[in-house]
Amino acid sequence: MTEEAKSGSYLGQAWLVIILAILYGAALAAVQIGWSDRIETNKRNKIYDRIPNLVGSEAIVVEERLVTGKDGREKTVYRVADTEGSLIAWVLRAEGQGFADNIELLVSVDPLFTTIKGMSVISQKETPGLGDHITSPERFTGQFAGITALKPLTVVKETASAPHEIQAVTGATISSESVTTIINRAIDNFKQPVLQSERERETT
Amino acid sequence: METFNTLLIIFVSAALINNFVLHYFVGICPFLGVSRRIDTAFGMGLAVTFVMSIASFLSWFFTYYILRPEAPVPALVAGWLGMQEGRTIDLSVLSYIVYIFVIASSVQFVEMYVRKFFPPLYKSFGVFLPLITTNCAILFACLEILKHLQDPTKLWGLHHALVLAIGGGLGFTLAISLMAGIREELDICDVPRPLRGAGVALIVAGILAMAFMGFTGVSKGLEDALSGPRASAVAQPADIDLLDIPQPE
Amino acid sequence: MADSGPTAGERFINGILPENPVYRQLLGMCPVLAVTNGLMPAMTMAGATTFVLVCANVITSLIRNLLKPHLRILVFTLTIATFVTVADRFLAAFMPEMSDALGPYVPLIIVNCIIISRCEICSSKQGLGTSIADGFGMGLGFTVALLSIAVVREVLGSGSVFGYELMSEGMWPRWGVMVLPPGAFLTFGLLLGAAEWFGMKRRERALGEA
Numbered sequence: 218m219t220e221e222a223k224s225g226s227y228l229g230q231a232w233l234v235i236i237l238a239i240l241y242g243a244a245l246a247a248v249q250i251g252w253s254d255r256i257e258t259n260k261r262n263k264i265y266d267r268i269p270n271l272v273g274s275e276a277i278v279v280e281e282r283l284v285t286g287k288d289g290r291e292k293t294v295y296r297v298a299d300t301e302g303s304l305i306a307w308v309l310r311a312e313g314q315g316f317a318d319n320i321e322l323l324v325s326v327d328p329l330f331t332t333i334k335g336m337s338v339i340s341q342k343e344t345p346g347l348g349d350h351i352t353s354p355e356r357f358t359g360q361f362a363g364i365t366a367l368k369p370l371t372v373v374k375e376t377a378s379a380p381h382e383i384q385a386v387t388g389a390t391i392s393s394e395s396v397t398t399i400i401n402r403a404i405d406n407f408k409q410p411v412l413q414s415e416r417e418r419e420t421t
Numbered sequence: 422m423e424t425f426n427t428l429l430i431i432f433v434s435a436a437l438i439n440n441f442v443l444h445y446f447v448g449i450c451p452f453l454g455v456s457r458r459i460d461t462a463f464g465m466g467l468a469v470t471f472v473m474s475i476a477s478f479l480s481w482f483f484t485y486y487i488l489r490p491e492a493p494v495p496a497l498v499a500g501w502l503g504m505q506e507g508r509t510i511d512l513s514v515l516s517y518i519v520y521i522f523v524i525a526s527s528v529q530f531v532e533m534y535v536r537k538f539f540p541p542l543y544k545s546f547g548v549f550l551p552l553i554t555t556n557c558a559i560l561f562a563c564l565e566i567l568k569h570l571q572d573p574t575k576l577w578g579l580h581h582a583l584v585l586a587i588g589g590g591l592g593f594t595l596a597i598s599l600m601a602g603i604r605e606e607l608d609i610c611d612v613p614r615p616l617r618g619a620g621v622a623l624i625v626a627g628i629l630a631m632a633f634m635g636f637t638g639v640s641k642g643l644e645d646a647l648s649g650p651r652a653s654a655v656a657q658p659a660d661i662d663l664l665d666i667p668q669p670e
Numbered sequence: 671m672a673d674s675g676p677t678a679g680e681r682f683i684n685g686i687l688p689e690n691p692v693y694r695q696l697l698g699m700c701p702v703l704a705v706t707n708g709l710m711p712a713m714t715m716a717g718a719t720t721f722v723l724v725c726a727n728v729i730t731s732l733i734r735n736l737l738k739p740h741l742r743i744l745v746f747t748l749t750i751a752t753f754v755t756v757a758d759r760f761l762a763a764f765m766p767e768m769s770d771a772l773g774p775y776v777p778l779i780i781v782n783c784i785i786i787s788r789c790e791i792c793s794s795k796q797g798l799g800t801s802i803a804d805g806f807g808m809g810l811g812f813t814v815a816l817l818s819i820a821v822v823r824e825v826l827g828s829g830s831v832f833g834y835e836l837m838s839e840g841m842w843p844r845w846g847v848m849v850l851p852p853g854a855f856l857t858f859g860l861l862l863g864a865a866e867w868f869g870m871k872r873r874e875r876a877l878g879e880a
Contacts, residue, residue, distance in 0.1 A: 233736050234745060241518075241752040248756050249514045252763040259766035292574050314430070316638045318439065340770070344637070345827065346846035391638060444851050445774075449699040450783065514759065517777045518751040525747065557700050557781040564774040615867035616859070619696055623859030631852040 263339065264295070264310065264323065271325040271335035272297050272306040273362075279308075284414055286406040294411055297325070304328045307411055310339075311403035315395040318342040320351075324400050326366050328415075330408045336361035336400065341392075348392035357386050357393065366404055370397040426647045428584045434640050435588035441558050442596040443630040448558030452597055453622050455549065462601035466594025468549045470587060473559050475527045477586035480520055480563040481570075481579050488516050489570045513571070520563040528554045558593055562586050599629060675796060678803035685807025691784045692815035693865045698784040702816060703854040704775050709832045712820035713813075714768045718757045718776060720809025723785050724802060725753045727793040731801035734794045746789045747780070754779045784812060822857050823848045 269275050280296040295308035306328065312321040320341045325334040338352045350356045360383050364370070368381040372394045377384045385393035439445060442452050448469065455465045487494045495510040504510075532550040536543045553559065565585060569577040603625050612621045676684065691697045698719070705715045729749050730737075737745060758776045761769040769776070779785070788808055793801035824830060827848030829837040836842075847853045 230738050230741065233733065233738070234741060234748070237733075237745060237748060241748060245514050245752060245755055248759050249511065252759050253511065253514075255763040256759065256766075259762065263766070290574065314641050314644045316641055344846060345849045346844045391641060395641060446700050446703040446851070446854065447778065449703065453696070453699070514755060517755050517758070517780060518748065521747055521751050521780050555781050555783060555786070557778050560778060560781050561774055564777055568774070613863070615870060616863040620859050620863040620866065623855050623862065627852045627855030627859060630850075630855055631847070634850065634852065 264308075267323055267337045267339075268295065268297060268308055268325070271308060271323060271337055273334065274299065274305065276300045277305070278302070282414065284407060284410045286410055288406055292407075294407060296415075304415070306334050307407075309403045309407055311399050313395065313399035313402065315341055316343055316348050316389070316391045320392075320395055320399060322396065322399060324361070324403060326404065330366050330404065330412065333361050333364050333366045333400070336396075338396070343389065343392045348386070348389040350386045350389065351392050351396055357396075360384060361400075369401040369405075372397050424580075426644070428580065429647070430640050430643055431581060431584050432588035433643060435585050436592035436595070437633065438636045438640055440592045440596055440633050441561065441589045442593055443626065443633045445561060447561040448556050448593055451549075451552065451556060452593075452600060452626070453619055455552075456597050456600040456604055456622070459598060459601045459605060461549075462597045463594065465549045465552075466590070466597050469553060469556060469558060469593050470590025472524075472528055472531055472550070472553050473562050473586045473590045473593075474583060475531060476520075476524045476559050477562050477566060477582045478579070479523045479527060481566055481577075481582040483519055483523065484516065484567055484570045485579075488512050488519060488567070491573055516567055520560055520567075524559050524563070525554050558589065562589050596629065596633075600626065603629075675792075676800075678800040681792065681796075681800055681804035682807035682810075685804060685809070685811040686814060687811065690811040690815060691808055692812060693862060695784075695787075697787060698782045698812065700778060701775050701782065702819065703851075703858060705772055706816055706820040706823055706854060706857075707827065707849040708771075708824050709817065709820045711768060711771045712816040713832075714761070714765065715772060715775065716809070716813035716816045718754075718761065719779055719782060719784070719812055720806070721757055722750060722753045722779055723788060723809050723812075724805035726750050726785055726789055727801040727805035728798065730789045730793040731796065731798045734796075737794065742790075742794060743786075746786055746794075749789075750785050751780050784808060819854070819857055819861060822861070823853055827853060 265279065268279055269277060276299060278298045278300065280298070281293050282296050283291050284294045285291045293310065295310075296304065297306045297308060298304050306325045307330070308323055308325045310321070310323055312319055314320075318341070320343070321339040322336060323339060324336045326332065327334060336358050338358065341349065341351060343349045343351060352358065360377065364383070365380045370381050370383050372385045372390060373382045374385055374390065383393065383397055435441070441447050442449065451465055451469070456462045484492075486492055490511050490513055491509075492512070495512055499509045528550055535550070562585060566577060566582045569575065569581070600622070604622065607621060607625070616624070685691070689695065692699075692702050701715050701719070705711045726746070726749050730746065733745070754777060757779070758769075761772070761776060788804060792804045796804075821831070824832075825836065826845045828844055829835060829839065829842040845853070848857065
């Protein structure tokens with residue numbers, strides 16, 4: 218068989234696959250062009266929808282800022298200002314190992330990192346009926362509003378008495394501890410870099 | 422050291438805690454179909470581990486350089502095409518198609534290579550190789566890698582991807598071998614007739630899954646143990662005075 | 671090519687119970703176990719799978735006379751992967767919560783054996799109408815199977831149906847294990863046994879009458 222005939226027969230066999238591939242490629246490109254903005258918005262909203270609740274105010278302007286943490290990694294920090302432009306809170310996105318799988322959460326602190334304003338869990342896979350109560354405002358997340366950010370949070374099993382204590386979810390001490398560890402680390406990691414970046418912004 | 426800790430946690434997590442079969446339910450078909458005898462089950466497990474490593478290796482390269490949103494190659498092409506500065510071509514929509522073909526072709530090549538150069542190896546697990554293309558565990562490993570490459574703040578390196586694949590594969594081997602061991606014993610048991618075959622196998626798998634749930638929390642404990650000194654350093658009150666910002670009472 | 675084999679109506683009916691892809695053929699086990707911890711994700715998954723199944727059947731049926739036999743698996747895979755990507759993007763764009771809940775199981779439809787087996791068995795041999803009926807029948811059978819497992823797991827595990835609370839926590843202590851992986855294996859194993867038992871009873875009765 219000559220080279221030419223061979224390539225002809227390849228084409229003869231594969232033309233359908235090639236045409237289909239081109240058609241499918243066009244279809245996927247259309248899907249990408251049509252829906253990618255919406256998908257991006259959805260991803261953004263997963264965080265932005267929670268921010269008003271976290272800082273306790275609806276009329277806010279959120280600005281994303283890339284900050285390099287103490288560990289040398291760059292992360293997005295959300296700077297929340299009121300409508301007049303004065304800073305009311307920082308929202309940090311943090312994640313870490315939970316009892317079952319990774320826990321990802323948002324924590325908001327006041328401008329000087331002295332008090333925590335709120336906490337919200339974005340994703341978790343803790344044990345249903347026990348550990349997954351870390352998402353429940355009544356049982357767990359409600360405690361974080363107004364608690365001190367100057368001292369690392371600790372988890373206690375009975376009613377919290379000191380300002381940095383968090384009462385664990387019944388039967389899920391490890392999940393609760395994971396959450397406070399993630400928050401402590403995030404605050405420790407970003408406190409100075411964020412304050413520094415804000416001061417630099419003010420002086421220039 | 423920290424890299425090693427992360428890798429160890431990925432490995433233990435993929436092999437035991439979030440076992441591919443008993444936690445994520447991927448690779449159920451061979452888990453039920455090829456678990457009649459221990460030696461075939463073990464061969465299948467090794468074949469899956471092998472192919473999974475190769476497919477993960479390839480798909481990491483494709484994802485890192487071409488498919489992820491910030492990948493370098495499309496950005497380069499966008500530059501050549503004279504697209505606006507900072508704009509790039511997002512090819513992530515093609516990921517699934519690329520993965521399935523990476524898997525199918527790596528299975529083909531592995532089969533040819535092993536048959537030619539390692540006949541004894543081919544004898545022990547070559548027969549399972551064609552079956553592996555439709556094994557969802559392999560695609561699942563590729564998808565996990567994709568998930569960790571999409572977010573630029575926690576980018577996985579090649580070593581992470583390979584450790585995940587090997588851990589996941591060995592976890593699969595462990596699960597399928599355990600299952601085969603139990604099923605060999607089940608053959609001489611008097612199982613109620615409607616449950617014979619898949620029914621009782623699924624119930625056994627449920628009990629195995631329950632046993633594997635005992636591993637939940639190991640990764641947390643492991644992380645605490647490995648990063649013990651660091652964690653207590655974190656627990657020091659952070660120095661706010663360093664920045665001489667007035668501290669409200 | 672003249673149609674041979676079962677007609678459209680037969681294909682449709684067959685898919686639902688007599689040849690149910692999950693209970694009878696044990697195909698597509700991965701989503702059956704993974705996404706049935708609630709009725710909502712199960713329903714979404716069934717919808718996505720049916721969409722891919724019908725689309726793949728339509729395309730395969732249309733090009734069945736042009737297919738080269740040794741390239742058919744390649745073409746099937748390409749078709750399925752494309753439609754799965756479309757379904758995945760659709761979920762991410764319009765049902766972001768479900769897309770998060772289903773996670774990797776949407777792309778895993780690509781390796782769901784139900785679809786490729788229907789392309790191979792039915793639509794690459796039969797006409798458009800029959801293939802569409804077969805796609806919907808099999809899809810409906812898959813839906814029925816997913817929902818039957820999901821209803822047991824969600825009611826026992828979270829005391830709710832489609833997310834609406836049926837029984838308060840005091841009335842029904844949540845069986846947490848039902849929403850966890852072991853619950854999936856146990857529920858499906860027992861339901862499979864029950865289906866088999868009914869089948870056996872019916873066969874015995876048919877034998878007795880004959």
